Amino acid sequence: MAEQPHAARTAGHKGQGKRDGNLRGVLRTVFRWLAIGEAVVGGLLLSTIFVLMLVQAGQRYLPGGGWVGTGELARFSLVWLTFAMSGYLMARDEHVTLKLVDYVAKGVVRRLVVLFANIMVAIVCLNLAYEAFGMITQSSLQVSPALGLPIGYFYVIPFAGLTLTAVRSIAAVFLPPRAAGEEQAA
Amino acid sequence: MNMLLLAAAIIALLALRVPVAFALLGPCLTYVTFNGQSFGLSMREMTGAIDSFPMLAVPLFILVGVIASHAGIADRLFDFALSLIGRVKGSLGYVNIGVSVGFSWMSGSALADAAGLGRVEVPAMVRKGYSKRFSVGITAASSLIAPVMPPSIPAVIYASIAAVSTGALFAASVLPALLMAGGLAVAVFFWARRQTDLETQPFDWGRLRVATVRVLAPLLTPVIILGGILGGVFTPTEAAAVGAAYVLLLGLLYRTVRLRDLARILRDTAATTASITLILGASGLLGWILAREQVPQAVADLMLGVTDNQVVFLLMVNVLLLFLGAVLEGTSVLVITVPILLPIAVEFGVDPLHFGVIAIVNLMIGLLTPPIGAVLYVLSPVTNLPVHEVFRGTAPFLIPLLAVQLLITFVPSVVMFLPGALGL
Numbered sequence: 001m002a003e004q005p006h007a008a009r010t011a012g013h014k015g016q017g018k019r020d021g022n023l024r025g026v027l028r029t030v031f032r033w034l035a036i037g038e039a040v041v042g043g044l045l046l047s048t049i050f051v052l053m054l055v056q057a058g059q060r061y062l063p064g065g066g067w068v069g070t071g072e073l074a075r076f077s078l079v080w081l082t083f084a085m086s087g088y089l090m091a092r093d094e095h096v097t098l099k100l101v102d103y104v105a106k107g108v109v110r111r112l113v114v115l116f117a118n119i120m121v122a123i124v125c126l127n128l129a130y131e132a133f134g135m136i137t138q139s140s141l142q143v144s145p146a147l148g149l150p151i152g153y154f155y156v157i158p159f160a161g162l163t164l165t166a167v168r169s170i171a172a173v174f175l176p177p178r179a180a181g182e183e184q185a186a
Numbered sequence: 187m188n189m190l191l192l193a194a195a196i197i198a199l200l201a202l203r204v205p206v207a208f209a210l211l212g213p214c215l216t217y218v219t220f221n222g223q224s225f226g227l228s229m230r231e232m233t234g235a236i237d238s239f240p241m242l243a244v245p246l247f248i249l250v251g252v253i254a255s256h257a258g259i260a261d262r263l264f265d266f267a268l269s270l271i272g273r274v275k276g277s278l279g280y281v282n283i284g285v286s287v288g289f290s291w292m293s294g295s296a297l298a299d300a301a302g303l304g305r306v307e308v309p310a311m312v313r314k315g316y317s318k319r320f321s322v323g324i325t326a327a328s329s330l331i332a333p334v335m336p337p338s339i340p341a342v343i344y345a346s347i348a349a350v351s352t353g354a355l356f357a358a359s360v361l362p363a364l365l366m367a368g369g370l371a372v373a374v375f376f377w378a379r380r381q382t383d384l385e386t387q388p389f390d391w392g393r394l395r396v397a398t399v400r401v402l403a404p405l406l407t408p409v410i411i412l413g414g415i416l417g418g419v420f421t422p423t424e425a426a427a428v429g430a431a432y433v434l435l436l437g438l439l440y441r442t443v444r445l446r447d448l449a450r451i452l453r454d455t456a457a458t459t460a461s462i463t464l465i466l467g468a469s470g471l472l473g474w475i476l477a478r479e480q481v482p483q484a485v486a487d488l489m490l491g492v493t494d495n496q497v498v499f500l501l502m503v504n505v506l507l508l509f510l511g512a513v514l515e516g517t518s519v520l521v522i523t524v525p526i527l528l529p530i531a532v533e534f535g536v537d538p539l540h541f542g543v544i545a546i547v548n549l550m551i552g553l554l555t556p557p558i559g560a561v562l563y564v565l566s567p568v569t570n571l572p573v574h575e576v577f578r579g580t581a582p583f584l585i586p587l588l589a590v591q592l593l594i595t596f597v598p599s600v601v602m603f604l605p606g607a608l609g610l
Contacts, residue, residue: 039456042453042456043449043452050249078463079236082467085456085461086464089457089461096461096518097206098203102203116202117204123212124215125208127215127228128232
């Protein structure tokens with residue numbers, strides 16, 4: 001009988017551990033797919049820039065007027081690519097970062113520094129995402145010069161990218177790194 | 187918000203492992219909030235800094251380099267250079283430099299050069315009796331030629347920030363890059379003279395002929411890119427796209443790039459691009475704040491108060507950029523310092539093209555020096571040497587590189603000759 005509470009406690013721990021494990025597994029899967037999606041979008045936007053610039057180089061020497069929106073769409077694609085890949089980079093710790101602290105701080109101190117960095121990134125991204133959301137909802141009358149794209153639409157991908165970067169940073173704060181963003185398979 | 191406080195906050199965040207882009211953005215957003223600026227200003231300034239036609243060349247030149255790495259072009263250049271000068275004592279040292287020069291016409295990144303060529307060159311040199319430390323040192327040092335020789339990614343970024351012609355800056359960078367190669371070759375010459383057990387290989391016309399045929403098509407890449415730009419056939423951005431298409435075609439023909447590799451090539455290029463352009467976006471907002479607070483004018487007044495001598499100014503700039511390049515990431519320093527230092531340099535009578543090359547070479551030397559020294563950290567796992575050993579191998583080569591840097595700084599014609607001759 002004396003063992004029962006201990007056994008119950010152990011079973012409780014195991015149950016909790018299993019639930020945590022499941023949650024981590026689900027999150028890992030979600031973040032992996034998210035990273036694949038971001039990489040696909042980034043790759044497609046890069047391909048767009050590549051093809052449009054080839055078209056632009058060619059249309060100068062080929063008969064026919066060419067398409068006026070080539071340069072503008074390519075420039076927009078670069079902006080979208082930047083924000084679309086931000087979360088992907090965050091998850092893989094591939095943003096340009098000074099990692100000096102990794103050489104001077106170990107253990108708890110290093111973990112605290114990484115935690116602080118993630119919180120800072122989340123704050124900055126949420127702030128910018130809020131601004132981007134405001135631009136989406138407020139800029140309905142303005143359109144881009146060549147494509148005629150409503151300026152609000154221009155900020156949709158930056159908003160999504162910044163939000164996903166913030167999600168990655170917040171996840172990294174509350175979950176161990178392996179669960180937060182191990183998208184190596186992406 | 188005081189500018190010193192802004193600077194201190196940025197430095198503190200950088201030291202606390204916050205990614206560079208967000209370390210710049212955090213204090214800048216605080217400034218914008220506390221100064222009651224209009225809603226959306228930060229996003230507009232950020233996107234505005236990236237949304238530029240010349241900047242489109244950045245992902246495309248990165249793409250050229252990534253495809254060239256996958257296509258095995260470095261191996262062909264290596265075979266060609268070795269068959270050409272294999273009988274010379276210390277030949278693999280010269281081959282190392284020569285391959286970097288050849289590869290630099292296709293790749294604008296030192297890290298791509300070091301990672302890609304390091305895997306080929308260092309083991310080959312060690313097999314032929316070269317010490318691992320020397321092999322990794324010359325590989326690291328010669329990788330700096332890539333970001334200086336056109337098509338150079340830092341040059342595209344500088345040209346965009348400084349509003350100078352990318353083509354002219356490319357032309358201005360050619361002689362300095364060749365001088366860097368020459369300086370390193372001199373260092374190899376003096377090192378090789380002291381060695382007794384280096385293997386050489388006899389000259390073989392047949393081998394040279396085969397290697398030459400194998401390298402001819404890749405060597406057309408710089409002709410297409412630079413010839414296209416300097417001949418007025420393409421803009422730099424279009425030339426980058428055409429160059430990428432050509433290298434991709436070569437890779438597909440050589441069967442070293444397969445269609446299934448394309449996804450990885452595009453993903454790697456997109457990730458590298460985003461890591462650079464996000465910093466550019468952040469620097470756009472920082473640049474707006476610096477201009478609003480008249481920081482360039484204040485720094486100019488301060489510097490003019492210290493000296494009105496161009497030589498002293500350039501020495502100060504060199505020391506400052508070498509220091510910043512050693513403790514910060516090069517592209518970040520470029521985008522932060524150019525808006526401040528360039529107007530001052532112009533006041534001192536320094537041409538923006540000349541200043542651009544000085545800044546780029548200084549900051550790239552920082553890739554070889556601790557504590558940041560990104561090339562050291564790239565080569566350490568590639569060669570299984572600890573970082574401090576990689577630096578010990580690299581350190582002697584800093585002498586010729588710094589000598590070339592002084593030459594570039596104080597003999598402007600080294601930089602300005604080619605743009606002048608080409609009428610750029």
